[in-house]
Amino acid sequence: MLAPTVRDGIERQLADLRKRRIHVDPQDILEVVESVMGSLHGDSSGVNSKLHADIEALADYISTVKAEIAEIRADKINAEYVPTASDELSAIVGATEQATNSIFEAVELIEGLSQEMAPDMADQVTTAVTGIYEACSFQDITGQRISKVVKALQSIEEKVQDLLVAFGEDAGEARRDRAKEPEAVSAKPDDKSLMNGPQLPDNANSQADIDALLASFD
Amino acid sequence: MAAVDMNMQILIVDDYKTMLRIIRNLLKQLGFNNVDEAMDGSAALQKLRDKEFNLVISDWNMEPMSGLQLLKEVRADVKLKETPFIMITAESKSENVIAAKEAGVSNYIVKPFNAATLKGKLASVLGNF
Structure with a gap:
């Protein structure tokens, strides 16, 4: 069994996870943690260092996933x-x-x-x-x-x-960091940015709108 | 079987206006001119309770009331339960057909369908015309 203080700490973290709508069964997490902690009782420094390395690898993996999620916008x-x-x-x-x-x-x-x-x-x-x-x-x-x-x-x-x-x-x-990055700005839209296909009806100009726009150049 | 009354009242039910128009036009070609429309099961049920219809031709996938629900309501209503009911739907899985049959459907047409299929199913439900 876990010490009450450790258990309280884990439960607080689980409650936080619930608030953030992560769909993981907290009981599963608790069981894994208990299992890991239980394995430490028998000791050995080898187990300790392996556990440390595994946790570090897990942390790296989570960081990578976060970065990739940010990357794909x-x-x-x-x-x-x-x-x-x-x-x-x-x-x-x-x-x-x-x-x-x-x-x-x-x-x-x-x-x-x-x-x-x-x-x-x-x-x-x-x-x-x-x-x-x-x-x-x-x-x-x-x-x-x-x-x-x-x-x-x-x-x-x-x-x-x-x-x-x-x-x-x-x-x-x-996202905020990216927002600070200056967008490539050009005075006139290039050919590619003008190729968007037909507009949705609500946003589309009617022929009359287009005629009026053309007439405004006269 | 008695001769088919070509003046019978037919209610067609579909949430796509296009399909309502197709069925109406095909029925007209076959000689049935008294056709009314509804766009979901609950609207159809209301019409069925307000006026006497001799045949219902209904789609399945509609909201808020589906064709299957409509069929069940019709079969559960003492006044309506004998009304012939043809399902015309894109739902072609066996389980759908079984469910409709268990609910008391008179016949079942899978979309897309042709005029000959419609005529054949009408004949099987109403008799030759």
Whole structure:
């Protein structure tokens, strides 16, 4: 058994870990610590120095992981990449729905006109129209698939958030350090930075906005 | 089996407007013109309780009430329990089909589907038309 003071200290640390939402069963940690401490009773300086080396290696490993987390800018994944990806995917669903509705409008018109055609021709048109209706179910299927991807992204976002909470302080410092680094600034955006693909509908300029902007140069 | 009443009231349920439109148009091609729509199970249940329908064609994946929940509600309601119920869904796992069957589904169509499949399933539930 551990001495009460050591045990109290460990329990305080475990309580702190709980507050930081690290999902490790404290009982598991306690058992490992007790097992390690128990092994010291029998002594030997060899065990002691091996334990010391192992703990040091573990500390180094944790430091490396923290540095790597800071390096990959995990905060940016949650703050920027995941929400952007989710918005883009939702926009795809919206755009395909809009396009499908346009197809429907045209096809329903053709189907209506087929009643004025000769029977043979009307049959052929109806068959073609039916094929288009069937094909348009892609919108429902792709929409459902994209919804699954969005859910997967949200799950990743939660995991990354847990990781940030667990290693938060150091990663935060690394972020602050990076923030101090001067960004490469150029007077005009380069070609690469201008290639962002279509904007999301809420942020996009309409043709009228663009026309007005062009006119402002006159 | 008695002749199919082509004026029967049909309720189609799906959370995708596109799919509602596809089913409505295909039903129209088959000669069924009295078609109403709902976008989830609870809205459908309300319509079923407000008005008499002769057939329900429902998607599975919807919120807040899924197609399976709707089916169970229908089968548990004394007034609605005999209403034919066809599930049209992308859920194609055996366990889904079994669950729907156990809940009392009349027939099951997997998306994407074609007009011939829809016609065949309608005939199997309603009789040839």
